[in-house]
Amino acid sequence: MDIEQVIDKSRRLEDLLRQHYHAKGSDLTQLVHSCDNRFPDDIVNKLNQITAIRQKLMMDDTSLSATNDYQRxxxxxxxxxxxxxxxxxxxxWGVAVVLLGGITLAALGFYFYHWQHITL
Structure with a gap:
């Protein structure tokens, strides 16, 4: 079991909730409860399970390393x-890339077709 990975995954979820869902709070539990009305019940349940398992893993990392809580x-x-x-x-971003590529190809086609008529 890697405690650093538990902390990293928790912080990633906290950042995701703060940035994209404007959640308020100091820890994952408060963040989940501040914006739980925006999510389906199954996601709220998963997030609550994550907070419970994280607390177990952080409090007693020696006995839980043999169980499957870490993998869960x-x-x-x-x-x-x-x-x-x-x-x-x-x-x-996909639309932007396709649009930019299309405009570039159109410009290349235009210059290729009219290159012989251009004089400088």
Whole structure:
């Protein structure tokens, strides 16, 4: 069990909640409760499980290293990160790249077609 990874995953979720969902609070429990009305019940339950498992892992790291709580924590964090990450930014960036590529190809086609007529 790696305590640093538990802290890193928790902080990543906290940052995600603060930045994208404007959650208020000092720890993950307060952040989840400040914006739990925006999420489906299953995500709120997963986030509450994450906070409970994190507390167990941080308080008693010697006896829990043999159990599967650590792996359950990592799996739940990965699922929540994937579900809470805004998808619109990927769509916007995809549209921007396609639009920029299309304009570039159109300009290249225009210059290729009219190159012989251009005089400097």
């Amino acid at each position: 924590f990592i799996d739940l964090c990965s699922e929540c990160e994937q579900e809470l990450m805004p998808r619109s930014s990927r769509l916007v």
